[in-house]
Amino acid sequence: MRSLQTTLMLWIGTTIAAILIVAGAVIYWAVYRALLDQFDGSLDRTGRTLAALIETDGEHLESEAGDHDLSQFSTNEYPEYYQIFGSNGVILESSTSLNGQTLPYEPNRSEKTRFEFALLKNGHNVRTATLNFVPRLEHAEDAHGAVGNDVSDRNQAALTLVVAHDTTELNGTLSRIAWLIVVVTATTILLGLVSAAWVAKRGLRPLRAAVDDIARIDGKHLDVRLDLNQAPSEVQPTIAALNQMLDRLKETFQREREFSANVAHELRTPLAGLKSTIEVAVSQERNTNEYMHSFNECLTICDETETIIANLFTLSRVDSGKCAVTNEHVVLPQLIRDTWSSFAQTADTRSISLHLEMDESLEFETDPEKMRLVLRNLFDNAISYSPNGTNIYTACNQQADLAVIQITNTASSKLNNADISHVFERFWRGDKSRSQTGQHSGLGLALCRSLIELLGGSIDVSVSSDNRFTASVNLPNKSSKS
Amino acid sequence: MRVLVVEDYKPIRDSIVKGLREADYAVDCADNGQDGLWYAESHHYDVIILDLMLPKIDGLTILKKIREAGANTSVLILTARDEIEDRVAGLDAGADDYLTKPFAFAELLARVKTLVRRKYSAKKPVIEIDDLKIDTVRRQVTRNEKPIELTAREYVLLEYLAMRAGECVSRTDIWAHVYDFHDDLQSNVVDVYIGYLRKKIETEDSPKLIHTRRGLGYVLGESL
Numbered sequence: 001m002r003s004l005q006t007t008l009m010l011w012i013g014t015t016i017a018a019i020l021i022v023a024g025a026v027i028y029w030a031v032y033r034a035l036l037d038q039f040d041g042s043l044d045r046t047g048r049t050l051a052a053l054i055e056t057d058g059e060h061l062e063s064e065a066g067d068h069d070l071s072q073f074s075t076n077e078y079p080e081y082y083q084i085f086g087s088n089g090v091i092l093e094s095s096t097s098l099n100g101q102t103l104p105y106e107p108n109r110s111e112k113t114r115f116e117f118a119l120l121k122n123g124h125n126v127r128t129a130t131l132n133f134v135p136r137l138e139h140a141e142d143a144h145g146a147v148g149n150d151v152s153d154r155n156q157a158a159l160t161l162v163v164a165h166d167t168t169e170l171n172g173t174l175s176r177i178a179w180l181i182v183v184v185t186a187t188t189i190l191l192g193l194v195s196a197a198w199v200a201k202r203g204l205r206p207l208r209a210a211v212d213d214i215a216r217i218d219g220k221h222l223d224v225r226l227d228l229n230q231a232p233s234e235v236q237p238t239i240a241a242l243n244q245m246l247d248r249l250k251e252t253f254q255r256e257r258e259f260s261a262n263v264a265h266e267l268r269t270p271l272a273g274l275k276s277t278i279e280v281a282v283s284q285e286r287n288t289n290e291y292m293h294s295f296n297e298c299l300t301i302c303d304e305t306e307t308i309i310a311n312l313f314t315l316s317r318v319d320s321g322k323c324a325v326t327n328e329h330v331v332l333p334q335l336i337r338d339t340w341s342s343f344a345q346t347a348d349t350r351s352i353s354l355h356l357e358m359d360e361s362l363e364f365e366t367d368p369e370k371m372r373l374v375l376r377n378l379f380d381n382a383i384s385y386s387p388n389g390t391n392i393y394t395a396c397n398q399q400a401d402l403a404v405i406q407i408t409n410t411a412s413s414k415l416n417n418a419d420i421s422h423v424f425e426r427f428w429r430g431d432k433s434r435s436q437t438g439q440h441s442g443l444g445l446a447l448c449r450s451l452i453e454l455l456g457g458s459i460d461v462s463v464s465s466d467n468r469f470t471a472s473v474n475l476p477n478k479s480s481k482s
Numbered sequence: 483m484r485v486l487v488v489e490d491y492k493p494i495r496d497s498i499v500k501g502l503r504e505a506d507y508a509v510d511c512a513d514n515g516q517d518g519l520w521y522a523e524s525h526h527y528d529v530i531i532l533d534l535m536l537p538k539i540d541g542l543t544i545l546k547k548i549r550e551a552g553a554n555t556s557v558l559i560l561t562a563r564d565e566i567e568d569r570v571a572g573l574d575a576g577a578d579d580y581l582t583k584p585f586a587f588a589e590l591l592a593r594v595k596t597l598v599r600r601k602y603s604a605k606k607p608v609i610e611i612d613d614l615k616i617d618t619v620r621r622q623v624t625r626n627e628k629p630i631e632l633t634a635r636e637y638v639l640l641e642y643l644a645m646r647a648g649e650c651v652s653r654t655d656i657w658a659h660v661y662d663f664h665d666d667l668q669s670n671v672v673d674v675y676i677g678y679l680r681k682k683i684e685t686e687d688s689p690k691l692i693h694t695r696r697g698l699g700y701v702l703g704e705s706l
Contacts, residue, residue: 261563261565264562265535265562265563268562268582268583268584269491269494269562269583270491270493271583271584272491272494272562272583272584272585273491273492273493273494273497274493274584275584275585275586275587276493276494276497276498276501276584276585276587276590277493277496277497279497279501279586279587279588280497280498280500280501280504280587281497283501283504283587284504297493297496300493301493
């Protein structure tokens with residue numbers, strides 16, 4: 001893309017050039033018309049004067065004026081010419097300046113004088129004026145004057161007079177004017193371009209200043225804001241938009257930083273557990289049972305860490321849009337039972353029982369692996385935060401074109417709606433109900449939401465007045481859409 | 483020496499408690515902030531090992547409440563957050579030391595030992611009372627250059643008395659700082675162990691070091 005300065009300069013330059021060229025052409029044309037009209041007027045007058053001086057005796061033509069009075073027809077550097085033709089085109093009389101050449105003869109049928117350009121044999125460019133006239137009779141003028149004229153007009157045949165004047169002077173004047181216009185136009189265009197460049201550069205100075213400011217901004221300097229007051233009003237919306245973008249970037253960076261700090265915390269804690277468990281175990285000789293106990297503890301920590309890492313990995317894949325969805329026919333009640341089976345033993349030992357209320361025929365087109373992960377997290381949450389000897393209720397049925405799955409458990413500690421408004425935030429833990437770090441790293445529900453949204457559904461949580469926690473999933477049927 | 487461990491992550495809590503007990507500390511533990519604060523307010527601890535991110539009441543709040551109550555217990559913060567601001571916030575709130583997870587247990591033990599020494603104003607790791615030398619790092623006791631073999635309980639009792647050398651230490655203090663609540667002990671156990679100690683460190687050709695203050699307790703070395 002061409003620079004804004006060049007573009008501005010080119011546009012301003014082209015516009016000035018176009019205006020000047022049109023204006024120059026108009027001026028030239030007007031001057032040309034005026035000069036030519038003047039030239040033609042003078043030629044016409046010469047012709048008419050000449051016609052008035054021509055007399056005839058019936059056979060010969062004679063000029064009243066002597067040859068010396070009509071010197072412009074013989075001696076001038078740019079001479080005038082005349083030639084008189086009879087009605088049949090016969091040359092009756094020529095000026096001496098013609099020197100044997102002929103002027104173009106074309107009978108003029110109108111009353112008005114006709115003007116034309118012509119080229120003489122001697123290479124001179126001339127302007128011709130063609131007019132009709134009736135010569136006076138020589139004797140009538142002597143005796144009766146005006147009366148004789150009338151008689152001659154009636155009896156004499158009309159002759160054609162062609163008067164010509166060299167146009168070299170006229171052409172010289174015209175070309176001088178043309179040159180003047182061209183030079184003035186070219187100079188103006190050039191000056192226009194230079195000043196356009198200067199104006200563009202000066203006008204773009206605030207932008208360049210903003211660019212310098214922007215160049216200084218990186219991940220560590222997101223507090224820098226561009227000065228809105230220094231910018232001209234046209235640039236202000238851009239600057240404001242950039243500042244808003246910086247606000248958003250800063251927020252995102254902040255979130256990312258918090259997220260990495262949380263990730264570090266979540267991974268350091270089990271690592272610290274693993275390390276101190278092993279260190280204490282090997283600090284002295286022990287019996288096999290004690291070692292076994294420590295090893296089992298380490299294994300549990302490894303499992304928890306594995307879950308955290310798997311959750312983080314899935315979350316980041318969903319976030320980056322790399323998580324592919326593979327839809328299949330899924331019998332939802334079947335999937336719920338399957339998922340529960342891996343928790344059944346834990347639930348049993350804690351006397352927690354599952355109550356199902358499901359539409360057994362509910363079949364949906366969705367991604368079974370993603371749904372399994374969601375259900376696993378929801379069940380895990382429900383069991384972990386349920387007091388021993390309580391019930392978990394699971395409902396699954398169709399409402400309109402959505403499958404609605406609800407998992408309800410009794411919360412082990414008092415929850416309120418302000419607490420649970422944060423449950424979908426990553427690494428948030430309902431501190432009051434949190435029993436330990438590790439598997440319940442506060443990623444479960446965040447992951448559930450990301451996955452459900454990936455499947456086109458929604459998830460919500462609520463707490464009832466008798467402190468029961470419910471997670472509701474609304475899942476669309478993917479086959480109905482396609 | 484009595485230590486309180488407040489840590490919500492079970493594997494860390496269990497291993498610290500086990501490791502400290504094996505190093506002959508009397509240890510109590512809590513898995514949440516509320517219980518931790520109750521322990522800290524109702525008992526005298528030499529050192530409290532405190533996690534910052536705790537359920538119910540967070541570590542910094544506990545620390546502030548302990549300091550407001552004026553307790554001179556040494557507090558070691560144990561946390562996974564290692565940003566400078568976190569450290570500063572912890573130390574500002576009155577923590578004596580700071581250790582980030584993951585940590586080496588040996589280092590935790592060494593820091594706890596240093597905190598105990600500092601609490602009793604003993605800057606050097608070797609405490610000398612007359613010709614009695616107690617090396618608190620190697621846990622070796624000599625009198626007049628001759629080594630004395632002590633059992634773990636005898637050593638811990640002697641070390642506690644040595645830390646407060648010249649002061650009158652009550653039986654209740656000894657009970658609270660030296661013996662673990664978990665051990666099933668008889669009420670005269672303090673007198674019994676003082677007897678064992680006297681037999682080992684006081685021979686006929688050396689002067690008496692452990693003096694009995696009737697009705698008050700015991701003094702190691704010259705009474706001030």
